[in-house]
Amino acid sequence: MQNYDRRLKPYSRSLRCAMTDAEQRLWYRVRRKQIAGVPFYRQKPLGPFIVDFYAPAAGLVVELDGAQHFTDGGRMADALRDAALGAMGLSVLRFDDRQVLLETEGVVEVIWRVVVERMR
Template sequence: MERFKSRARRLRESQTSAEAKLWQALRNRQLARWKLRRQHPVDRYVVDFATLDGKLIIEVDGVTHSSSAEIERDKARTEVLEACGFRVLRVSNTDVYENLEGVLELIETSLRFE
């Protein structure tokens, strides 16, 4: 578990610009009442964002997630995370940059049905 915690710390320090932009909108319970964590270990993965009480994981995917190998890897990752009791919401970097309000609305809507 310590290995995952140290990896999460490293990822927090080197987050992508899309993750940083989304984090600024999510941190400090800015999205309704939800407490979100960034680069949080879940099972054998470190997820981009998670709310433990809402049981939702938000993954921000860049262009590298469009190859068939990455799509399969993401599918397997999602299955493991869902087996841990979470719902997984994937958003693209482009959506974060060009439609942040829409992304926030999608997250909030997903949390309403927790």
Template sequence: MISTAIRRAAAKKLRANTTPHERALWRGLKELPIEGTHFRRQAPIGPYVVDFLCPAKRLIIELYGGHHNEDATAARDNKRQAWLEQEGYRVVRFWNSEVIADLNAVLERIYVEVHGALDAEALPLKHHRRR
């Protein structure tokens, strides 16, 4: 397993070099009414670094570009997602083109993933650290 210090350094480097699609989604996530919780960018989880993480809901948001269509990359993505789900996380994927074409639809889907429905009240969420 990769050391915690190395994973944190990798996450920090990724945060410093975000893509335009990640920046657009990050700005949008800050506007979501998600009382009492937050999203983290480039968060290390086990051997992986995920694009966005909502710890209170154990929800991971991943953005995918065209290279994720390649067989080798898709196989790695599936293995990674299986591991994350085994650890109790939900993974929601969006294509970069979705973020650019209709950011509001992406944000609505994320809201539903966090609160259960589009018309659900944004109740405060509590992040409980696993020990």
């Protein structure tokens, strides 16, 4: 089990109640072990972060990026965050919200492939 900052727990709970449309759509497709029988968690605290989706069995984090992630500051923050998660032994997949909403099947297929590969 990954350690996390316990002060993040109430915030992660509130994020679960206020998911974006893209997060709702992806959650509907990954919940209840629909991806290769692997459980996913949403808005999960990991270390000093709250990640959008987390599959501990596969060591996989899936992040959905809104517009704020496409600024210079957003890109830099994401790179630092991805490096920190990578140092925890986790792999990070990023998709933008629009991609999830318009290409849901393709996004789910990529997640499926990565999960299966990481489970080997």
